[in-house]
Amino acid sequence: MTGTKQLGNFTPEDAPEYGDVLQCMRCGFCLPTCPTFSLTGRERSSPRGRVALARAVSEGKLEFNQAMKEEAYFCLDCRACTTACPSGVKAGEVMEICRAQAHQQQPLPKWQSVFRNFILQKMLPSPDLLETSMLPARLYQKLGIQWLVRNSKILKLAPAWIDKAEGMIPEMHQPLRQQIPQFSPATTEKRGTVAFFLGCVMTLMYAEVSRQTVRVLNHQGYDVITPKEQKCCGAPHLTEGDRETTRTLATHNLDLFMKLDVDAIVTDCAGCGSALKEYEEILAERQDHNRLEHFRHKIKDISEFLVEVGIRTEGLKPVNKVVTYHEPCHLCHAQGITKQPREAIQSIPGIELREMDESSWCCGSAATFSLKFTEESQKILDRKLNNVKKTEADVLITANPGCHLQLAWGLRQAEMPQPVLHLSELLGEATPD
Ligand code: SF4
Ligand code: SF4
Numbered sequence: 001m002t003g004t005k006q007l008g009n010f011t012p013e014d015a016p017e018y019g020d021v022l023q024c025m026r027c028g029f030c031l032p033t034c035p036t037f038s039l040t041g042r043e044r045s046s047p048r049g050r051v052a053l054a055r056a057v058s059e060g061k062l063e064f065n066q067a068m069k070e071e072a073y074f075c076l077d078c079r080a081c082t083t084a085c086p087s088g089v090k091a092g093e094v095m096e097i098c099r100a101q102a103h104q105q106q107p108l109p110k111w112q113s114v115f116r117n118f119i120l121q122k123m124l125p126s127p128d129l130l131e132t133s134m135l136p137a138r139l140y141q142k143l144g145i146q147w148l149v150r151n152s153k154i155l156k157l158a159p160a161w162i163d164k165a166e167g168m169i170p171e172m173h174q175p176l177r178q179q180i181p182q183f184s185p186a187t188t189e190k191r192g193t194v195a196f197f198l199g200c201v202m203t204l205m206y207a208e209v210s211r212q213t214v215r216v217l218n219h220q221g222y223d224v225i226t227p228k229e230q231k232c233c234g235a236p237h238l239t240e241g242d243r244e245t246t247r248t249l250a251t252h253n254l255d256l257f258m259k260l261d262v263d264a265i266v267t268d269c270a271g272c273g274s275a276l277k278e279y280e281e282i283l284a285e286r287q288d289h290n291r292l293e294h295f296r297h298k299i300k301d302i303s304e305f306l307v308e309v310g311i312r313t314e315g316l317k318p319v320n321k322v323v324t325y326h327e328p329c330h331l332c333h334a335q336g337i338t339k340q341p342r343e344a345i346q347s348i349p350g351i352e353l354r355e356m357d358e359s360s361w362c363c364g365s366a367a368t369f370s371l372k373f374t375e376e377s378q379k380i381l382d383r384k385l386n387n388v389k390k391t392e393a394d395v396l397i398t399a400n401p402g403c404h405l406q407l408a409w410g411l412r413q414a415e416m417p418q419p420v421l422h423l424s425e426l427l428g429e430a431t432p433d
Helices: 018-022 035-040 047-058 066-074 080-084 091-105 110-123 127-133 135-142 145-152 160-168 200-205 207-219 235-239 243-258 270-277 289-298 302-309 339-346 374-391 401-413 423-430
Strands: 192-197 222-225 264-267 299-301 322-325 395-398 420-422
Touching (some): 018 047, 066 091, 080 091, 127 135, 160 374, 192 207, 192 270, 200 401, 264 302, 270 401, 289 299, 374 401
Parallel strands (some): 192 222, 192 264, 322 395
């Protein structure tokens, strides 16, 4: 996906491959699937338009200009266009690469660049530092400052993204990485051993989800190894155009997990799963191809893994609820996993899965998109919430922390009654102690 040769007006480091932008035959099948095209009606904000911009830069007909940079960041990287494209064009990934180009060609002002580099290159790669950085948020909640801030409505005076970011913070607990045992044994007849990739947002914000993932795997007959030395998967760095730090993190995680004798490497975070599966491509120039392929085949989303090995349903407790399922883009479009979460939900006795319209339409979260483009993100979210409402389901299920944060916030704002649960939490409810 990325080349190292000079290509038109792209710099050689991390430029798109010419073949990838040449593939577009301008059929337009992708247009109705693109949330930013649907919002704006603007060709340049469509997959076809974005690829045309990248092609013009790669052919030297266009400078890497402000419009190119804006479109690279305005793309949600939801990959819905990839699912729709008959030519295999990956407009979202091309735009991800263009973000790396934006940082090379149009560097940020000094202070912004120092801040960005600190977050991406120091804080995210260090689990200890990352966990320490959450302490103020925990104190903010524990000391009742959050209650005061929310009730004073003072945040209505702040920029919209600050108000939203504050409103999205879930109840914070001790990070899970410090508490989760390195080894959790199977609690029923043993079927095998898996490694668990514990994503950063999961350990910091949704510890209960990952606790349930391990519990469910143990009850399904798997020993679970959770290496404490694992680091961020590198997905935030891809999103922010820092591909070199992704490579460093990918090399670390690859070496760590490949030492383990396990049947699979399971994750409950769609974004992490997608990034881990992309190591094959990200490290293609630096690692042995067979090793990367082997790693790629071991990475499994929790639903993908359970359905592949067969869910043991004997002993599961009934959960008498109507649920609806929002498909995370990085699960359905980036990994092609659509049937497995539904099959896992329907394996629970008593559950009714009621499909929503446009279940695979983005929720508007898309990493930092929801804070950078608050208005557009809200419009995308409103469309999703309307579809949730029409189902009259009791619970909204999803499988990615970014979607979880955005949907839970949106439902609260809209005063809708549905709680948001991760699939693992639902499976956990059905799993006996
Ligand atoms: S990106 Fe794919 S679907 Fe969209 S216009 Fe090009 S070839 Fe057609
Ligand atoms: S990744 Fe999503 S937002 Fe970006 S061009 Fe494709 S469909 Fe549009």
